[in-house]
Amino acid sequence: MKTLRIFFLLFFVSVLTSCAQQKKYISYAVQQGETMKSIAKDNGMKARDLMRLNPDVSKKPSVNTVIIIPNKNYGKEESDSSSSQKTHTVLRKENLFSISQKYGISVDALKKANDIHGNNISVGRVLVIPNIENIVSEKLTEVAIDSSFITHTVVKDDTLFSLTRRYQISEEALYEFNRALKDGLNLGMVLIVGEKTEDVVEVNIFEDIITDKPLNVLLMLPYKLNSIDINDQEFEWDNRLLNIVTDFHTGALIAIDSLRNRGAQINIDVVDTENSASKISSVLREKDVDDYDVVIGPLFLKNAKQVSKSTSTPVIAPIFSKTQTSVSDNNLVKVAPNKQELEDKVLDYLLKSYKGEKIIITGDSTVTTGAKISQIMAKLRTHDSINDITVLKPKDGYIKKERFIEVIDTVQYKNWVLLVGDNLLVTTDVVNNLGVMPLEKRDIQMFSFGMNSNFDNVSNTDLARLKFTFSKAAYIDVLSVEARSFEKLYKAKNHIRPSDFATKGFDVTYDTLLRLMDGSFNDGAKEGVSRRVASKFDYSKRMFGSTENKGVFLLQYQDNLELLQLD
Secondary structure (H helix, E strand, O other), X not given: OHHHHHHHHHXXXXXXXXXXXHOOEEEEEOOOOOOHHHHHHHOOOOHHHHHHHOOOOOOOOOOOOEEEEEOOOOOOOOOOOOOOOEEEEOOOXXXXXXXXXXXXXXXXXXXXXXXXXOOOOOOOOEEEEOOHHHHOOOOOOOOOOOOOEEEEEOOOOOOHHHHHHHHOOOHHHHHHHOHHHHHOOOOOOEEEEEEOOOOOOOOOEOOOOOOOOEEEEEEEEOOOOOOOOOOOOOOOOOOOHHHHHHHHHHHHHHHHHHHHHOOOEEEEEEEEOOOOHHHHHHHXXXXXXXXXXXXEOOOOHHHHHHHHOOOOOOEEEOOOOOOHHHOOOOOEEEOOOOHHHHHHHHHHHHHHHOOOOEEEEEEOOOHHHHHHHHHHHHHHOOOOOOOOEXXXXXXXXXXXXXXXXXXXXXXXXXXXXXXXXXXXXXXXXXXXXXXOOOHHHOOEEEEEOOOOHHHOOOOHHHHHHOOOEEEEOEOOOOOOHHHHHHHHHHHHHHOOOOOHHHHHHHHHHHHHHHHXXXXXXXXXXXXXXXXXXXXXXXXXXXXXXXXXXXXOEEEEEOOOOOEEEOO
């Protein structure tokens, strides 16, 4: 009987253990000295996600407070002693690369074992993990080449020394990867010259945490348009200003409602600036702006500057202005990135990724573009290996296809073509001529500092063939949770899809108020990078100057015409 009781006890414990492993979330009692942030870190998650699981728990809960945390054993497969075949159930945020690294196999081997043709895998899918013995035979004398390696096809004049210099690899490593090299370097030989790695950059991510701190917001926009010059030279939009103001205002209110629904205490006052310096002065006399936590607006930078000089409260300038580089008041916050940030994003990528590619810079024949090309060449040449840069400019207003054929390297190197400026004819010439060159005769990637109206007449298919890579201050991933949630809220209130300015109003207001939740805006601005519906916020404060947003996207066209975010 005693033996029988022990058997049932062991059976009961094993059932409980099995059940626990199937639960996605389990209970946890807070220990002495622990905070929600430290607990989240111990469980490999973000503090904001843990706070969402436990909305009624403070950031510093009392000892023995019971909270919900993810079950680390959820989704793990039990080992089966009767079978040597391993499997893995895909968890949230996992991808083919992370799974392949976990089991020490290549992505190609994992895709082949599971008949996967793309790069997407769904959460919950059970993958077969191939045995190492089935991937690499002990009799092989050469490393199997797959997409996890960087390769080079040997051409005339290649030497071991030139390859080691070009790919930053030792001669010993070359021989280790390529056993066939013992017979010498031969034309057409495909060599492994390195392993592809994902550069891990430590980025401080801003965490969205709602506190009980009450926030007082002053929204200043030009609602009355009698005194507004719609042809203001600072702006390049075609929308009527009334629509812009209304859309921005609506987006801001949705942001405030969303935060209130999450428990935030927000009071908002709205004033009309009329785009008038005298009206703004009148408002500043009537209201003690120092009583507010933040001022969002005025819309025009010159008016935002006027307000910032009259208060110590942070003033958020929401829209880009051509003159903003010359404005630098201490409590002014410039949300729109400067044009230089767009250029630096692309150039930094080129410097970081350079592996001996041939660089061609093209643009119009204006003095301004010529000066810009000189600056770009100077920066690129800070790289030890970049010396030869070809500049291609129009003749008689356009660039003939034959001139591209003359400068494109079709034998030894990959080609990087950097388009400078917004000239419509030059853009059309570059894309049309490069995009239709035969695939077997060229390896070309095209870059630009933005994608503006000069690209309106070019084919997206050609851009995809060129793996067109460009920087952009705003980008919406329409499939993201944030984008879909915002569009749903906006359509429910306004019965139309949100415009770019409605999205801007939401992003600026939502991010600004979250950064104020636990202190001053200056403190919140230092807390890291955030990504909203269409904007990235990466603030940096100039010494004795304004706070500026450096958040810029780097995007690349894919073969399926979709955009891939590279950063």
